[in-house]
Amino acid sequence: MRRVPPILLLFVLVPLLVEGFWVFWPALQGFWLALTNWDGVSAPRFVGLGNFSRMIDDPVFHTAVTNTAIWLVLFGGLSAAGGLGLAVLLQKERRGVGAYRAALFVPVVFSLVATSLIWQVLYQPGGIFDSSPLADPDTALYAVLVPALWRQVGYVMVLYLAGLKGIDPGLYEAATLDGATAWQKFTHVTWPQLRSVNSVVLSVIVIDSLRSFDVVWSMTRGGPYHSSELLSTYMYATAFQSLKLGYASALAVVIFVLAFGVIVTYLVRAFREN
Amino acid sequence: MDRRHFLRVTAAAGAGLLVSGTASCATSASSGPVAQTAGTATIQSNLSAPAAKAAIEALVKAFNDRRGAQVSVNTVASETFRTQLPSYLTSANPPDLFTWYPGSLLKGYEEKGLLLDVSDVWQTMGDYPQAFKTLSGKVFVPTTYYWWGFFYRKSNFARWGVTPPKTWQEFVALCQTLQGKGVVPLGMGAGADSPWTASSWFDYFNIRINGAPFHRELLAGKQRFDDPKVKAIFTPWREVLPYTDPNGTAIGFQEATTAMLQGRTGMLLTGAFFADAAPKDAIDDIDFFRFPIIDPKVPLAEEGPTDGFFASARSPHVKELKEFLTYAATAEGQEVYLKASSGTVLPTHPGAKDTGTPLVQKGRAHLKEAAEITQFFNRDSSDALQPTADAALVKFLQQPDQLDSILATWQKAAEQVWSA
Numbered sequence: 078m079r080r081v082p083p084i085l086l087l088f089v090l091v092p093l094l095v096e097g098f099w100v101f102w103p104a105l106q107g108f109w110l111a112l113t114n115w116d117g118v119s120a121p122r123f124v125g126l127g128n129f130s131r132m133i134d135d136p137v138f139h140t141a142v143t144n145t146a147i148w149l150v151l152f153g154g155l156s157a158a159g160g161l162g163l164a165v166l167l168q169k170e171r172r173g174v175g176a177y178r179a180a181l182f183v184p185v186v187f188s189l190v191a192t193s194l195i196w197q198v199l200y201q202p203g204g205i206f207d208s209s210p211l212a213d214p215d216t217a218l219y220a221v222l223v224p225a226l227w228r229q230v231g232y233v234m235v236l237y238l239a240g241l242k243g244i245d246p247g248l249y250e251a252a253t254l255d256g257a258t259a260w261q262k263f264t265h266v267t268w269p270q271l272r273s274v275n276s277v278v279l280s281v282i283v284i285d286s287l288r289s290f291d292v293v294w295s296m297t298r299g300g301p302y303h304s305s306e307l308l309s310t311y312m313y314a315t316a317f318q319s320l321k322l323g324y325a326s327a328l329a330v331v332i333f334v335l336a337f338g339v340i341v342t343y344l345v346r347a348f349r350e351n
Numbered sequence: 352m353d354r355r356h357f358l359r360v361t362a363a364a365g366a367g368l369l370v371s372g373t374a375s376c377a378t379s380a381s382s383g384p385v386a387q388t389a390g391t392a393t394i395q396s397n398l399s400a401p402a403a404k405a406a407i408e409a410l411v412k413a414f415n416d417r418r419g420a421q422v423s424v425n426t427v428a429s430e431t432f433r434t435q436l437p438s439y440l441t442s443a444n445p446p447d448l449f450t451w452y453p454g455s456l457l458k459g460y461e462e463k464g465l466l467l468d469v470s471d472v473w474q475t476m477g478d479y480p481q482a483f484k485t486l487s488g489k490v491f492v493p494t495t496y497y498w499w500g501f502f503y504r505k506s507n508f509a510r511w512g513v514t515p516p517k518t519w520q521e522f523v524a525l526c527q528t529l530q531g532k533g534v535v536p537l538g539m540g541a542g543a544d545s546p547w548t549a550s551s552w553f554d555y556f557n558i559r560i561n562g563a564p565f566h567r568e569l570l571a572g573k574q575r576f577d578d579p580k581v582k583a584i585f586t587p588w589r590e591v592l593p594y595t596d597p598n599g600t601a602i603g604f605q606e607a608t609t610a611m612l613q614g615r616t617g618m619l620l621t622g623a624f625f626a627d628a629a630p631k632d633a634i635d636d637i638d639f640f641r642f643p644i645i646d647p648k649v650p651l652a653e654e655g656p657t658d659g660f661f662a663s664a665r666s667p668h669v670k671e672l673k674e675f676l677t678y679a680a681t682a683e684g685q686e687v688y689l690k691a692s693s694g695t696v697l698p699t700h701p702g703a704k705d706t707g708t709p710l711v712q713k714g715r716a717h718l719k720e721a722a723e724i725t726q727f728f729n730r731d732s733s734d735a736l737q738p739t740a741d742a743a744l745v746k747f748l749q750q751p752d753q754l755d756s757i758l759a760t761w762q763k764a765a766e767q768v769w770s771a
Contacts, residue, residue, distance in 0.1 A: 116437070117437035117438070118437050118440065118463055137764075201601075202601050202602065203598075209601035209602075212542060212598075212600045212601035214749070298544065300543065300546060300741065300745060301749065318734060318735065318738050319735040319768060320734075321735075
């Protein structure tokens with residue numbers, strides 16, 4: 078076996094140390110804080126799993142979990158479907174297609190807070206709607222979902238466009254010679270060839286939906302009366318408005334477990350198939 | 352540069368980053384006493400609105416021009432300030448002075464020994480009213496305060512042929528008249544970014560009907576939100592809901608202000624600070640009246656939120672910061688501040704001249720007549736309790752029939768805050 082040159086070891090170890098100190102160590106502390114009651118000033122008080130058992134009776138936590146699930150399904154599903162649809166539609170090079178792609182990608186460039194401000198104005202009572210959908214607890218979550226999707230679809234589209242470019246055109250020629258219809262080409266050539274992109278898209282979507290925060294916070298702050306609360310906004314409000322950092326850390330652990338769980342399950346499956 | 356040299360340089364830079372990272376962290380983790388060093392004391396300020404920022408900068412400039420101790424001001428967004436305050440106070444090298452308000456949060460920090468005792472500054476503030484002393488304890492120096500009321504445009508009231516009401520009956524009659532003229536009588540801006548404004552209505556109904564002492568006890572957790580006495584205050588509130596802007600929970604505080612200034616709504620229950628954002632030509636046309644008396648037997652109470660400064664117990668610039676606080680508490684310092692501000696706040700120094708506009712003079716008299724001063728929901732309780740009020744009150748505005756369940760939920764949420 079060839080000896081690893083020390084300079085390369087250094088290149089691995091130094092970033093690992095930096096990462097360990099600035100990322101892993103605080104993350105581990107987060108797990109510890111989840112087992113305590115802490116106001117950010119006094120010493121944390123150990124309460125075991127008290128924070129987690131408290132979630133069971135916390136109605137706002139239940140709303141936040143339900144909303145996060147709705148968000149994951151709608152935000153994830155619609156942006157994946159929309160992104161793929163647009164990518165397939167816009168993959169062929171023809172005149173002006175670049176302008177369409179750019180137009181769909183532009184929302185990704187905007188800061189989400191700026192995006193929310195624009196949409197807030199659109200939603201204002203007396204504008205498109207007589208009364209603001211953001212103020213109605215039945216519609217608030219969906220009203221926030223639309224701008225989030227508006228942005229995410231462009232992003233997913235670019236990922237899929239890159240994936241589509243990587244497919245060997247020979248496969249399509251062969252399929253055409255075999256008399257495949259457009260739909261057959263999609264299901265038997267395009268979709269299987271996109272498998273590696275799909276795992277990227279899935280990870281991106283799961284992570285993005287669980288960390289969706291800015292758009293909700295700047296548009297509704299989880300309101301009216303917690304109806305658009307996500308786990309992320311509830312965690313923030315618990316930590317920095319109510320100053321219950323222990324409970325907030327426990328919420329963060331829940332978010333982590335959800336994100337990690339979904340992604341690991343998928344990756345394990347994907348590796349097994351390979 | 353050859354490849355080997357490049358690698359060596361980058362590796363060194365990486366190691367340097369690591370070392371400096373560890374070093375800076377070691378400093379912030381140490382909590383020992385900090386050596387007293389001469390120099391400039393820093394004020395961490397959350398006054399980020401243009402007029403208020405200009406005012407504190409003018410105050411600092413006037414102070415520094417005296418050629419005594421020197422201070423500098425560091426303005427941060429108020430949301431950042433609020434969330435970072437615990438970190439500021441527990442860091443080994445904190446800012447020296449902070450803009451803030453008295454209340455339960457400050458008391459909590461005081462009990463934990465994080466705040467500097469500024470009793471000797473209070474020695475120079477002999478002519479301050481007792482109310483400010485009680486409010487501030489040993490750790491706070493109040494500099495300005497303001498008032499709340501129903502603000503309206505004089506020209507609009509004249510055009511509609513109406514006059515400010517005194518009693519609850521007159522108030523309801525006024526709402527009826529305005530609605531008959533096609534105007535939305537009562538503005539409200541309890542939408543997305545300012546649901547807390549609904550708490551002003553709650554505060555006023557409670558201090559008008561149950562009185563200020565009960566109100567304080569309720570907010571301190573010594574009474575219950577599902578108490579029949581609390582439930583009772585929603586009866587008159589429900590009476591005026593039909594006159595309240597139906598978009599009141601959809602629009603924010605700024606839009607509600609604009610709606611009132613443009614005459615789309617008749618009046619708005621708000622603090623005098625709203626004038627910060629009002630156009631100059633509108634300010635002379637603005638007047639206000641007291642939240643109507645509901646039960647004449649209840650001693651008159653008004654909301655008069657007070658602002659000022661406190662200092663960190665770990666500050667190495669005690670001498671400088673006390674000199675600044677002493678100056679900020681003088682009539683001179685407060686006049687400098689007011690002159691540069693939008694001019695609708697009042698000086699806490701009894702001898703300081705306010706900006707002298709009729710509105711401000713009326714505001715000063717308005718608070719002087721009150722037997723009791725409350726601060727505002729979050730100041731009399733805590734910032735942690737405020738979100739529970741926001742959820743409850745916005746829900747009440749939208750679904751007043753759910754009152755019983757709203758109050759039960761509110762009590763439960765409040766107990767969680769108090770027990771934390």
